[in-house]
Amino acid sequence: MNDCIYLDNNATTRIDDEVITAMLPYLTTYYGNPSSMHTFGGQVGKAVKEAREQVASLLGAESSEIVFTSCGTEGNNAAIHAALSAQPDRKHIITTEVEHPAVLNLCKHLEKKGYTVTYLSVNEKGLLDLDELEASLTGGTALVSTMYANNETGVLFPVEQIGQMVKEYGAIYHVDAVQAVGKIPLNMKDSTIDLLTLSGHKLHAPKGIGVLYVRRGTRFRPLLIGGHQERGRRAGTENVPGIIALGKAAELAKQHLANVDREKRLRDRLEQSILATIPDTVVNGHPTQRLPNTTNIGFKYIEGEAILLHLNQYGICASSGSACTSGSLEPSHVLRAMGLPYSVLHGSIRFSLSRYTTDAEIDRVLEVLPGIIEHLRALSPFSSDEADWLQEQEKAVLAK
Numbered sequence: 001m002n003d004c005i006y007l008d009n010n011a012t013t014r015i016d017d018e019v020i021t022a023m024l025p026y027l028t029t030y031y032g033n034p035s036s037m038h039t040f041g042g043q044v045g046k047a048v049k050e051a052r053e054q055v056a057s058l059l060g061a062e063s064s065e066i067v068f069t070s071c072g073t074e075g076n077n078a079a080i081h082a083a084l085s086a087q088p089d090r091k092h093i094i095t096t097e098v099e100h101p102a103v104l105n106l107c108k109h110l111e112k113k114g115y116t117v118t119y120l121s122v123n124e125k126g127l128l129d130l131d132e133l134e135a136s137l138t139g140g141t142a143l144v145s146t147m148y149a150n151n152e153t154g155v156l157f158p159v160e161q162i163g164q165m166v167k168e169y170g171a172i173y174h175v176d177a178v179q180a181v182g183k184i185p186l187n188m189k190d191s192t193i194d195l196l197t198l199s200g201h202k203l204h205a206p207k208g209i210g211v212l213y214v215r216r217g218t219r220f221r222p223l224l225i226g227g228h229q230e231r232g233r234r235a236g237t238e239n240v241p242g243i244i245a246l247g248k249a250a251e252l253a254k255q256h257l258a259n260v261d262r263e264k265r266l267r268d269r270l271e272q273s274i275l276a277t278i279p280d281t282v283v284n285g286h287p288t289q290r291l292p293n294t295t296n297i298g299f300k301y302i303e304g305e306a307i308l309l310h311l312n313q314y315g316i317c318a319s320s321g322s323a324c325t326s327g328s329l330e331p332s333h334v335l336r337a338m339g340l341p342y343s344v345l346h347g348s349i350r351f352s353l354s355r356y357t358t359d360a361e362i363d364r365v366l367e368v369l370p371g372i373i374e375h376l377r378a379l380s381p382f383s384s385d386e387a388d389w390l391q392e393q394e395k396a397v398l399a400k
């Protein structure tokens with residue numbers, strides 16, 4: 001299955017060959033501990049320093065602001081923990097209804113521990129209402145945590161505008177940028193963001209490595225307490241091969257940002273052809289305030305899972321919802337928060353492209369997809385009338 005058409009890059013990405021070449025010696029020859037006094041370890045420490053600079057350069061940050069972690073989930077947990085324990089008198093958190101479970105479920109857990117959490121709503125395009133944010137901020141707000149780009153729809157939040165509002169209340173601003181890094185340019189130098197999370201496996205590095213950016217001067221308490229690694233901000237012997245890999249991946253991502261238009265053109269062609277050739281299809285999320293590689297399309301009156309299984313038979317990988325919640329058969333919390341109708345909620349598919357995606361691959365999807373949808377609609381018990389009826393039923397249940 002190595003020759004599959006991989007359009008699930010928001011779930012994870014292929015490791016770049018150059019990244020593998022860069023990391024391999026650190027799994028074999030250079031196995032020293034970067035903290036060791038001897039030259040053998042010291043040379044590894046030097047490579048880690050270079051990787052830190054590569055990541056800093058992609059973010060427009062200083063290398064001292066880069067803390068290596070094990071993944072995006074750890075980065076989000078560490079950021080939220082850091083912000084809350086540095087301000088024990090503030091017990092209020094603001095986040096959004098469409099965050100990744102790594103933030104949402106942690107916030108739900110914190111509610112049980114005595115914190116108050118505001119979950120900001122989104123409109124049908126997946127956008128926030130900044131007036132709602134303004135009305136929610138108080139002097140007791142410790143932290144605002146929002147994503148940069150949504151993993152399911154690609155919708156971008158106006159992080160700098162949000163950050164400015166957050167600063168007025170003296171709160172800490174954390175951004176989950178796991179889906180944004182490498183896809184859109186970031187510059188932390190002129191930013192209002194205090195803490196920012198990224199994950200290596202979303203930008204062609206391996207799984208098990210991530211970064212938490214910590215703005216210089218930000219109040220911070222580590223989540224993992226132990227040794228002095230990462231300047232005391234994340235204890236534990238470093239995942240050296242992962243760090244070297246992420247450094248290389250960051251360097252390549254920076255180069256790639258100049259060519260991201262190619263990916264966007266392919267995404268737009270896929271999206272527009274689907275809308276033009278398959279009836280009853282809609283794009284979920286804002287049409288332009290969006291990542292260049294992502295499209296989330298609703299195929300009304302059929303099940304997303306059924307479409308995915310059929311695509312899979314042609315070796316085409318896409319997804320519905322996020323990989324973390326698939327298998328639950330619950331419709332996506334993101335699309336639900338957008339208030340999409342029942343018929344769209346259950347029949348939505350995410351295609352996410354990468355720099356490896358080719359024109360021929362998009363052609364192939366466009367060749368097989370109309371037939372799949374026609375076939376499934378012929379089998380579907382939901383005529384549009386019945387789907388509307390179901391939606392009314394669902395509303396009635398929710399209202400109870």
Ligand SMILES: Cc1ncc(COP(=O)(O)O)c(C=O)c1O
Pocket residue numbers: 010011070071072073074100102147149150151176178179199200201210322
């Ligand atoms: C927006 C977002 N945040 C966090 C994560 C979690 O990252 P990781 O898989 O590295 O823990 C993901 C990955 O799916 C994501 O899309």
Ligand code: FES
Pocket residue numbers: 303304305329330331345346347
């Ligand atoms: S039953 Fe398939 S998504 Fe709802």
